[in-house]
Amino acid sequence: MDNFSNLMDGFAIAFSFFHLALMAVGVLLGILVGVLPGLGAPNGVSLLLPLTFTMDPVSAIILLTSMYWGALFGGSTTSILFNIPGEPSSVATTFDGYPMAQQGHATHALTLAFMSAGFGAMFGVVVITVLSGWVTQFALKFSSPEYFAVFLLTFASFIGMGSGSAFKAIVSMMLGFAFATVGMDGISGNMRLTFGFSELVKGISFLVAVIGLFGLGELMQTMEEGLRFDGIHARIRIRDVFKAVASMPSHWMTLLRSSLIGCWMGITPGGPTAASFMSYGLAKRFSRRKEHFGKGEPAGVVAPETADHSAGTCAILPMLALGVPGSATAAVMMGGLMIWGLTPGPMLFIERPDFVWGTIASMYLGNVMAVVLVLATVPMFAAILRIPFSIIGPMIVVVCFIGAYTISGSRLDLWLALPFGILGYVFKKLGYPIAPMVLAMVLGDKAEDAFRQSMMMSKGSLAIFWNNSTLVATIMSLAMLLLFWPMVSMIIRHLRGAEHGRRISA
Amino acid sequence: MRTTSGVLLTRLTMEVATALVTGLIGAIVCYGSLEFGIGWGDAGPQPGYFPFYVGLIVIIASTVNLGFGIYHHRDRVEEFLTTEQGQRILAFFGPMFLFVLVSSFLGLYVGMILYLFSVMVFQGGYRLPKALAVSLITAIANYFLFEAWFKVPLLKGPLEALLGIH
Structure with missing residues (x-):
């Protein structure tokens, strides 16, 4: 029971007054960014990150992860009360959450959402706890070729498993890589792609990109649609809360299935959004009350919420253990880790167990706190959305630009956020995925360094990616399969289709 | 329209x-x-x-x-x-662009006061005293939050230098 004693050490770190206070602050700020349109979890974490540069890494990650939990809860609140998903991952919650609220069951829907989210998150943390001990066994086998292979696997899975056009995903990701190479090259010391601008020597921060792409881009989309809040007045009735809690066990099958989907999608970089949709779809397929889905079916709230949160939580594991974030928010946090001077990856579990287990322990505490806080503060946050948008909109803009400036105190970042905003808006409308770009910007340098260091080890032979160990060969083969999966599946479909056609014509 | x-x-x-x-x-x-x-x-x-x-x-x-x-x-x-959506986008993006332009010369505090004030007055249809109060309070709150509490300086311009605020 090595994990257990590690976890207890973690609790000893996380369970201090300062850290509990940080969790509360993080959760409340998170609910706020989750509720406000245009500010989501990735963006909120980006805005807060510059303020943690001087903090102790454990405190910093507790603040950021708590904000993440809060943002997930905030996103569900607006989905149910306003039919506006505060987060892309809570879109599926609107399907049944809003109808429930319309029928006067707002408290029931909210409580169900928060409780199942809490369940999903707990499930996720337990999975992380169990798997973490196992990760360290891999640690010493990892060198540059293995790292590169894992990065390639992540990138490939975003291209192969994406729902939209693979070529759009490639453009988005490769642009991210290109932005990441701007500035000083870590290996040769050359100034790359700066075109003589001295401000570009330090590179383009991924935080500016996130603030522009997710924050400003989403705001522009909200503005374009002409914002209308048809909010349902939420008054939390204690009796309804208990009734909803009492009905939880009847959803055990949905809870379990959705948690598993969430864990899988969180650890592999499918992400919370895909997890919540998939879980909603499966809940509907297996339900005996299929025709009630979309009209206010409680299970239609339980399923996406559970999967959303268990995926969100599980995305932390590959980030810590492999340096591969499972969601855009996790990518931003990982960028933070590197700024705090930590190297994500299996060695982190050996070198900084206090950080790893402190984080994991804080996830237990933070989620419990988040459920309680969000239930207590829902009416207050719902009231914020009743402030006219001509006040709240510009305030969000101001916050975004303050966030952009605080990254490194550079005027250029203010100007960079604008084109990233336009890019985010256009990309979203045309179906270019944005997460791969953020991922590539965070991982670009590391992936390139790993590649070039491997090349130095092998004196320029690519064979090292298959010869170095069975581990690297397996990962590489898997990556290649995923990368070409759209093509493979297209060929298979084509062949089947052709055969089918022939049979019909014959 | x-x-x-x-x-x-x-x-x-x-x-x-x-x-x-x-x-x-x-x-x-x-x-x-x-x-x-x-x-x-x-x-x-x-x-x-x-x-x-x-x-x-x-x-x-x-x-x-x-x-x-x-x-x-x-x-x-x-x-x-559509044309209507285009107008909405422009009405949002235009002021935002001006906010960045003004801020990069006069600093973020002056920028945000002017930005919030003009959007509230010209687009929100608020009366001057209320708009002024909201924008000033926002700037002051941000000052205390960032400069005093987190010790993270925001971009300042000639006006702050004149008033002796660092």
């Missing part, structure tokens, strides 16, 4: 324009990487190798997107932006 809802941009135009822009960025990246050698040196790839091929992939994938975009939307039915 609400009667004007003709199509400002079609999806086809935007797909083509976006593919051309991403392709152009790819070309710029390729061009920029030529400076440090894009070949294979003694110790593996030279500094320009990675960005050059990244740029090249961007160009190729953009070309494919261009082709697909034209093919899928050749009927020009789908709209990207």
